[in-house]
Amino acid sequence: MSTREVPEGRLRFVLPFEAAPAEVPLLRRAAVRQLGRWGLPAVTDEAALLVTELATNVFKHVGEGVSATLILEWRGERLRVEVYDKSRVVPILRSAECDAECGRGLHLLTALAADWGTVLTPVGKGVWCEIRLSAGKACPCVERGVEALESYRGRQIGRLGRVGEAGLDEAAVELIADLLHWSAACGRDPDDVLDRAQMRYEAEAEAAA
Template identity: 50%
Template sequence: MCRCESREACPRYVVPFEAAPAQLSGLRRAVRSQLGCWGASAVAEEAELIATELGANVIKHVGRDVAASLVLELRKGRVRLEVHDRSRVLPASSAEACAESDECGRGLHLIAAIACDWGSARTATGKLVWCELSLKPAGRQERLGRAAAVLSAYCQPSSTLGLDPASLDETVTDVITDLLHWLAVQGGDPEGALGRAQMHYEAEAA
């Protein structure tokens, strides 16, 4: 059962769950609903993606049906997401380490690209993996930085800086195609997402 802990400086929302694929859609709904209550719907899509990836990592690396919990916190200018589980094995502790490690997985590459910051820590009963999303509108430089981080995950060990325009076009197409496949598997609307992305791009480019 979800519970909301009212704190004067830091509203906190806790969602216990069992690590199973069927639970992930419930996590996404809980995230979107709570962010809407907080007036933070602008980052709902990113937060849903992160919650899904963190939950999927528990299934993959800790085990199916183990007890875990998702924690949302509303901080000044940011939303923080944490997933707690009972394993004490930590993932790569920085975006740089993640970019260099095959063990990190594409899920954490995406998290490192989307989030302002992320990391992990051991707790008394296991560990938590956390990340933070900015509530400020993303500027052009922020979007470019996130795009470069995602592309670096696809191009390892080569750098995106060394790719010719044709290769970059092909890599970007691969990224978009993979994301659309992922969205379809999660029950989303790939055509709608692609259309919204095009609208956002055209509006911001103008």
Template identity: 45%
Template sequence: MYHYAVTEPRPRRCVLPFNAEAPQVADLRRAVRAELAAWGMLTLVDEAQLIVTELASNVIKHVGQGTAATLVLDADADQLRVELHDISHKEPQSLHPTSEEESGRGLQLLADLSTAWGTTRTAVGKAVWCELRIVRDESRRRIQRATVVMEAYGHTVGSPAARLTRCPVLEESVTSLILDLLHWLTAHGLDPDDILDRAQTHFESGLNAVG
């Protein structure tokens, strides 16, 4: 059963006890969105949700389904700190898997998204933590997010991450990713032209705001 959140006043701190079960991961994602929205930190929602999903999934897979755990969000004016406490002293899986390994991909994503991360031993187990810097420039945050997505996409289609820094390969990967998204939109009954028009409108609006 999903537990209620305890939110303390400034400095902002939210404590979310939960049981490590797949259905509760979605509950955690929703709780994180609601909390960050209340704190005026919507620009961090996507990254925070990805990190929370990875950390909670890691507990389910490597500590045990149904394990009692706690998610803690701490925020100040410059950064958001995400901590996930569990009852195991076992360190997270390797950050640098070989090409044959899949475990560790999520933690590599965590390292790419955060400015710092680590593991701290506690009296009953450990806490895996990471920090997200609050970037006021939305354009820069979107570019950083796109870079992470492109690197993950490159792994999926078999392109080494290092090659994605070369413009011709990057352009080809972007084209392939957009094509995949268009197929996904069509398969889900959505209008690709409408989505592209809305994205273009938001993009131009952002450029005008910067100018």
């Protein structure tokens, strides 16, 4: 899995998976964890449900065990959920009275998502949907932290090669350490910088509670 910044300030999380019932809970947990890191906990329930439906449709209608890919993309005021597989058969929204095998899951997309659709690729198709992020669903402090960390981590990838998902935590530690080195080089006391940062964090967290 990987997370990276894409053009126009978007953030993208990519996770290949094997389409099978046992994979669905793992995909949900991965999506919820990533949205928490992006500071979007308010939409985790909707996103988890949409991830479940899209992933389930792959092994039900394309085949169990086929390769697929989940993508989460934060685009300003919308969160986009995409699942790509190797079938070019486009799902069809049928009447609400049909059984589960004929596409009732698409009615859930229609009900929950602000928009949804399909796209054909050279090797298959993608089904996507978008959740609208209302004002206040994303914490500005977390947004700024994510932007700084993703930018810093992008430089790490360019310098060191691919950095895995677990590298996000390590990147945060290295970023903080680099800032302390910078403060010392500028003649400031690193301990004082840490203390002030901790005091600001506690004040902002208390104000937001």
